[in-house]
Amino acid sequence: MAEIPRVLGAVRLSRVSDSTTSPARQREVVEQWSRFQQGELVHVAEDLDVSGAVSPFEREGLGPWLNDPAKMARWDVLVAWKLDRISRSALDTLMLLQWAEEHGKRIVAVADSLDSQSQMGRVWIQLAAIFAEVERTNTKERVLAARAHLRLTGKHAGGRPPYGYRSVADGTGNRVLEIDEEQSLILRGIVEDVLDGNSLGSIVSSLNGYGVPSPRSGEALKRGRKEWTVNGLRDLLRAQSLRGWSTYRGNPVLGPDGAPVKRGPELLDAATFQALQEELDRRKAELPERRATRSPRASLLLNVAFCECGGRLVAGVTGHGGRRYACIESRAVKPDRCRIVQTVNAGPLEDYARREFLAVMGSQPVVEVILTPGxxxxxxxxxxxxxxxxxxxxxxxxxxxxxxxxxxxxxxxxxxxxxxxxxxxxxxPTTEVRETGRTFAELWAVGSTADRRDLMLRAGFRVEVGPARGRGRYARIEERFTPVWGPPEQETFDDYIES
Missing domain, CATH: 1.10.287 (Helix Hairpins)
Structure with a gap:
C-alpha cells in the first residue's frame, strides 16, 4: 500500500431526512480521518435513500469504485463514519472483506474503531456486521408491527397517501387521512365519466391534455412516460382505498367487529363503488378480439349507427383524411367476419341521422328524470x-x-x-319526471357532439346501414340507411372511439 493512503469515502443514508446521520456529517468524519492520516481524499461516494440491505457492489454511488478496474486503482482505503454506512448485511460485509483482502484494500469504520488492516480488526468487523444485521432485522420487524397497528387503528401508516387524500397530523404524533378537495373533484369526475360510458383511453387523453397531475406524476416524468396511463387509471379505480378503508396488499384491513377499518372519509359510497366495479368488469368481459384504433374524440353516431348484421359502426379516418364508419365485425380476425358494411362515408350518414332524428323529435319537449336514492x-x-x-x-x-x-x-x-x-x-329509489322547458331541436343547436349523441340515445333512435347499392357516381348512399326507433339504448359501447 502507498505510504500516503488514497482515501475513498462512503456515505449512505436510508432516509435523506435523517438529520442525526446527515450526509454532511458523514462526509466531515471521512475528511477528518483523511487529514489525520495525512491521506489524499480521492472521492466520497454518496448513496442517499438506499437501504443498508443493498450490497455495496450494487449501489449506484459506491458500486463503480468496487467494480471498475480504473477506479479501483485510484484508492487504497475505504472509510465510512460507521460500518453500517457500508453495509448492514453480514454476508455482504464478509464478501467485501474477502474482496478487499484479494485486492489489497483496507476498510475503516471511524466511529466503530474498526480497521481491517489487522487480523483482529477483520474479526471485529465481521462481528459488528452480524450485530448490524440483527439490528436491521429487529428494526424491520418493529416497523412492520407499528405499521400494522396503525392500519388497524385507522391511522396513516406512512408512504404516499392514496389519490384523493392527503396526510395530516392528528395531534397525537400520528397521521390520518383527509380528503384532498382538488384531487377528489378530479376523481369523482373520472368516476362519473366511466359510469356515463366514456372509455378509459379518452379519459386519460383528456387528463393529459389538460395537464392534470397523475398520482405518480413525479416518478412518471423521471421515467419519461406520460402522466396518466390506462392501466394506472384502472388500478386507481379498482383500489379499495376509495371507500376510505385501511388496506394491506390491496385488501381491506378488518377490525374486531369484522367491518373494514376506516382511515379516512369515503370518496365513493358503497353503491357507487359497486357500480364502478361492475362497469369495469363488464368492459373486461366484453373486450372484443380486436380493438379499433383509438382517438380522444368520440364520434356522433357511436352506439347510434349499426350494421344489418347487428354490429356497431365505429368511426375512422381514411388515408386521404376523410372520415368514415365501418362495422366492427368487419374488423374481426375470423373467417365469418361481416362484409356488409366495410365502409360508409361519415358525412352523408351523419346528415341523414340528424335530419331523421330532428324531423321526429325536434319539436318534442325534453324531460329530465330526478332520482331520489333509496x-x-x-x-x-x-x-x-x-x-x-x-x-x-x-x-x-x-x-x-x-x-x-x-x-x-x-x-x-x-x-x-x-x-x-x-x-x-x-x-x-324514487323517480320524478320534470320538463326542462326546451325542445330536442333547441338542445341540439347548442350541444356538443357528445350532447347530440346523448339526445339520440335517450330517445331510442338508431340508424341501420345496409350494403352498398351501385358504385361510383351511381351509388345510392341514402338507400343504405334505415331509421329505427325503440327503447333507449342501455348498453354503452365505450371501448371504441374515433380513430
Missing amino acids: VDYSAEIREARSSLERLDEAFTAGAYEGDVDTFTTLRRGIRSRIDRLEAEPARP
Whole structure:
C-alpha cells in the first residue's frame, strides 16, 4: 500500500431526512480521518435513500469504485463514519472483506474503531456486521408491527397517501387521512365519466391534455412516460382505498367487529363503488378480439349507427383524411367476419341521422328524470361476505397471521355485521319526471357532439346501414340507411372511439 493512503469515502443514508446521520456529517468524519492520516481524499461516494440491505457492489454511488478496474486503482482505503454506512448485511460485509483482502484494500469504520488492516480488526468487523444485521432485522420487524397497528387503528401508516387524500397530523404524533378537495373533484369526475360510458383511453387523453397531475406524476416524468396511463387509471379505480378503508396488499384491513377499518372519509359510497366495479368488469368481459384504433374524440353516431348484421359502426379516418364508419365485425380476425358494411362515408350518414332524428323529435319537449336514492345495504352485505370468504380462505390455507381466538372473534364479528345489515329494511329509489322547458331541436343547436349523441340515445333512435347499392357516381348512399326507433339504448359501447 502507498505510504500516503488514497482515501475513498462512503456515505449512505436510508432516509435523506435523517438529520442525526446527515450526509454532511458523514462526509466531515471521512475528511477528518483523511487529514489525520495525512491521506489524499480521492472521492466520497454518496448513496442517499438506499437501504443498508443493498450490497455495496450494487449501489449506484459506491458500486463503480468496487467494480471498475480504473477506479479501483485510484484508492487504497475505504472509510465510512460507521460500518453500517457500508453495509448492514453480514454476508455482504464478509464478501467485501474477502474482496478487499484479494485486492489489497483496507476498510475503516471511524466511529466503530474498526480497521481491517489487522487480523483482529477483520474479526471485529465481521462481528459488528452480524450485530448490524440483527439490528436491521429487529428494526424491520418493529416497523412492520407499528405499521400494522396503525392500519388497524385507522391511522396513516406512512408512504404516499392514496389519490384523493392527503396526510395530516392528528395531534397525537400520528397521521390520518383527509380528503384532498382538488384531487377528489378530479376523481369523482373520472368516476362519473366511466359510469356515463366514456372509455378509459379518452379519459386519460383528456387528463393529459389538460395537464392534470397523475398520482405518480413525479416518478412518471423521471421515467419519461406520460402522466396518466390506462392501466394506472384502472388500478386507481379498482383500489379499495376509495371507500376510505385501511388496506394491506390491496385488501381491506378488518377490525374486531369484522367491518373494514376506516382511515379516512369515503370518496365513493358503497353503491357507487359497486357500480364502478361492475362497469369495469363488464368492459373486461366484453373486450372484443380486436380493438379499433383509438382517438380522444368520440364520434356522433357511436352506439347510434349499426350494421344489418347487428354490429356497431365505429368511426375512422381514411388515408386521404376523410372520415368514415365501418362495422366492427368487419374488423374481426375470423373467417365469418361481416362484409356488409366495410365502409360508409361519415358525412352523408351523419346528415341523414340528424335530419331523421330532428324531423321526429325536434319539436318534442325534453324531460329530465330526478332520482331520489333509496336505502339498500346489498353492497355492504356483499363486501362483508367477501371479507368473510377471504378470512376463511386465509385460515384454511394457513396464511392467517393471528391465533385461533383472534380468528374466531373476527369471524364472529363479520357474521354479526352481516346479520345486522340483512335485518335493516330497504327502501327503493324514487323517480320524478320534470320538463326542462326546451325542445330536442333547441338542445341540439347548442350541444356538443357528445350532447347530440346523448339526445339520440335517450330517445331510442338508431340508424341501420345496409350494403352498398351501385358504385361510383351511381351509388345510392341514402338507400343504405334505415331509421329505427325503440327503447333507449342501455348498453354503452365505450371501448371504441374515433380513430
